[in-house]
Amino acid sequence: MYEVFIGGWSNSKSVIRKNRTKPDVAEVDTPDILSADEMRGFWIRWDDGVISVGKEGESSAFLTYADPEPFGIGYFGVCTGWGASGEWLIEAICVGGHDRYVNPSAPPPPSGVTDIGDFCWCDASGGVIPPGAVEGGKDDESLYVGRAYHEGALLPGKVKPGHAVCYVAWGGGEHGKTEYQVLCGCNPVWVPTTGNNIPHNAIPAGETEDGEPLYVGRVQHEDTVTIGKVQPSHSVCYIPYGGAEVAFPEYEIMVQQN
Incomplete structure (x- = not known):
């Protein structure tokens, strides 16, 4: 499995983790990326073994990971952490057209x-x-x-x-x-x-x-x-x-x- 954490570690960094093991496969400092005062949007996409994470309204990702040994994704789950609240929009994209x-x-x-x-x-x-x-x-x-x-x-x-x-x-x-x-x-x-x-x-x-x-x-x-x-x-x-x-x-x- 892949895990994507946004604003973890006291809202200091964001990471991608594979198979629940460390070290994390991708990590970036993102101080104060989340806010208790306003709703902030993010997107997560995956395609051909590449996972990318970005901010709503921005086309470029701030966190990416290209898996050298990718696997197919058949299920996904979402959650907030430690009592926070959030809203989720799931877009089904048919790659084959x-x-x-x-x-x-x-x-x-x-x-x-x-x-x-x-x-x-x-x-x-x-x-x-x-x-x-x-x-x-x-x-x-x-x-x-x-x-x-x-x-x-x-x-x-x-x-x-x-x-x-x-x-x-x-x-x-x-x-x-x-x-x-x-x-x-x-x-x-x-x-x-x-x-x-x-x-x-x-x-x-x-x-x-x-x-x-x-x-x-x-x-x-x-x-x-x-x-x-x-x-x-x-x-x-x-x-x-x-x-x-x-x-x-x-x-x-x-x-x-x-």
Whole structure:
């Protein structure tokens, strides 16, 4: 874990501490940075293993730490110390950005429906599951809808937190990727289909190395519900399972609710 202290040690310094051990990994003198007479604002950000701390209204940080061995942040907590009071504003930033898709190969949508909305794919790694992640499968633990790059393709697959990877199917094999994206912030539904019958509101989630759109599918297999990729030109849903890429002509596909 990382700890950030602002105005500690009798309001004399601020530090960043890793794994509750000393010495502190970053420290700076900040005399009287806090005040009993006025509310003062601060921000804390982290990205790619760099933690930065700054004052409200100032873009530059007064305290930073670049971890040479960073780890994913999945949880955080905030508190004041020694009877003080404070207010907290938590901003959820989706690093992966938003994708707005229109299904180019599907039939025209019903009247009043022009596309299937915004979807947030959040960057993650090492088994981290961002807030609002979409759960789509189950084996000995919950599986989440993810995607990862492999051999020039962006492939939908299953994020398995216990293995700290996103598994994708490609070229007959199952491939575990430690860096991936997780679908967040939406409530899709799953509908049964077969072959290349892609519903108009199916959610595109990637593409092959040749540029063919891929969709998110899932199947029941070996007492699991496993997430994989639907490739329309092959008329199947491929799932990564047991080290192999397994094809199913009957499957469920993820769609946006109307």
